[in-house]
Amino acid sequence: MSPSKTLRAAAAALFLVGIAGLAACSDAPGAETAEVEAGEYERGPHEGRMLRDGDFALEVTIFEEGPEPLYRLYAYLKDKPVDPRQVQATIALTRLGPKVDRFAFTAEEDYLTSPMVVAEPHSFDVSVAATHAGKRHAWTYPSYEGRTIITPDAARVGGVTTERAGSAYMGESLPLQGRIEITPEGQSEVHARYPGRVMALSVQLGDRVRRGQVLARVESSDSLQTYSITAPISGVIMAKNTNVGAITGNGEPMLVIGDPNQVHAEFFLYPRDAERVRVGQRVEVVSLAGDHRINAVIEAILPTADLTSQTLIAHVHLPSQNGAWRPGLGVRGTVQVATSEVPLAVRTQAIQPFRDFQVVYAKVGNTYEVRMLELGRRTPEWTEVLGGLEPGTEYVVEGAFLIRADIEKSGASHDH
Structure with a gap:
């Protein structure tokens, strides 16, 4: 396992241990995953949730084989199918926020249906009402997915931080x-002013020199007088094209100095x-x-x-x-x-996988819940959001993978 993965695993373990410890020390749970597990309720002939009130029953299903998930309701009296035209029904979904989606149903074939799409996430408190033969029936139940409750202390232990979703400047x-x-300004060639023989050379390749330092002495071929050659800049001897006894003046620099x-x-x-x-x-x-x-x-x-x-x-x-x-x-x-500025974006590091979706975890009070995203352009810092998240939503940035781990450890299901 790489060091980064090891650190993340250790952080996750500390986070979950912190949750358990805080839960043990408080009357209020430190973290409880609100996820209805498969098999915790009676299923009907269409694998939906059976709601019973005396002899009357209503089976609630979400039909997901089409382009969008839609509710389908099947009515029964003494476990025998009831003509859907004899039943009036409504459903209200109270989402985290809160936000309420309301569904009205009409008869179609052997079931009741609503044209309104059941938007993701399928996580809400459900209120169902149905009327048959002049008698009204009502049920309420929670149906959560991708949701967990974490105390502020546990979130702090896990290093969870949040931001508000909003506009951002994204660079291509x-x-x-x-x-x-x-640079050209950091280099200089050293030439002899007059052709002649090199009588002394005081530097070697790689030596550091300072501006004005004597580098060599040359005897002029014309006057036979010896003159000094000094460094025009400070730096390091990068090239050396001469030695003592050599004749200068052929156009090639004696030395090249570079300032690193x-x-x-x-x-x-x-x-x-x-x-x-x-x-x-x-x-x-x-x-x-x-x-x-x-x-x-x-x-x-x-x-x-x-x-x-x-x-x-x-x-x-x-x-x-x-x-x-x-x-x-x-x-x-x-x-x-x-x-360019995009109207809605989230931090790229906040995005996590959930089922077949890319999500962030919205925070409302001490509750965290998935938000399935439709994404646009992406940079290492920001990712454009085209749908699935309301502007101003508080979402998890640091520690998002720990929220995911806490939800996954509960065996989160996509069940209705």
Whole structure:
């Protein structure tokens, strides 16, 4: 098991132990999962919930074989089917919030049906009323799924945090590959002013030098006088093309000095991406090892393409970080090429799997319940919500997987 999974498992165990301990120390339960288990009620011929009142009974089913789940009710008198045209029925679903969905039914074939969809989650307090032969019957019962009650102390033990769902700015990002290079301002070539023989050389490859430091002495071929050559900048000897006794003045630099604290990232832009990247856009720069990262800005894009790779080069300035960015090493980048506001979004880390859905856990008081989401665009930080969640809903961000674990440990079912 990876270290991250081990830590998450330990946190989950601590969370559940905390719930149990708090429940034992209080008259009010620390956490109770409100989930009606399969088999806890009488089932009818259509595998629905049988509601009885004397000789009259009503079987409540949710028909889920069509495009949307719909209620179907079957009436019985002394366990014999009743013509649905002889029955009037209504259902009210009180959801967490609270919000009430009301259903009115009409006869169809051998059952009563309502055109109103039973929206997810199928978690509510149900109130059923039916009238047959002038007599009114009424029932109430809970039908919960994906719901749990957790005390504030238990939530705090589990590290559960929440936010309100609302609008967010979402950026469209583009991955980049590049390398660290010393900036042109951070490099300098050292040349002899007059051709001649190198009489002394006081530095080696890799040595650090300071500006004005004497690096070599050269005897002029014309005057036979010896003169000193000093460092034009501070930095490190990056290249050494001469030795004592060598003749200078052939156009090649004697030494090259580079300042490793003056670096930038050079990112390669392929033709399909070049039109979307602009000077001033923000880039997250990450070392290949992942141990260094920084947010920076594109400061320049070279106008000509590399003939070999057919790429443009984008320069991103990197501030000095005590040698964190070493010239020549590769880096990854993520550039934000577009940003737009969406009316409703949630933190991406809050999204959890539940049955065949992607969900967040809404919080109402001490009760947590799934909200099945219709999702749009996604970034590492935000995910757009197209449906399934009301703006302003308080939902779990940190610790969402612990809420899921608490619900799953109860054997949560999708049952009616």
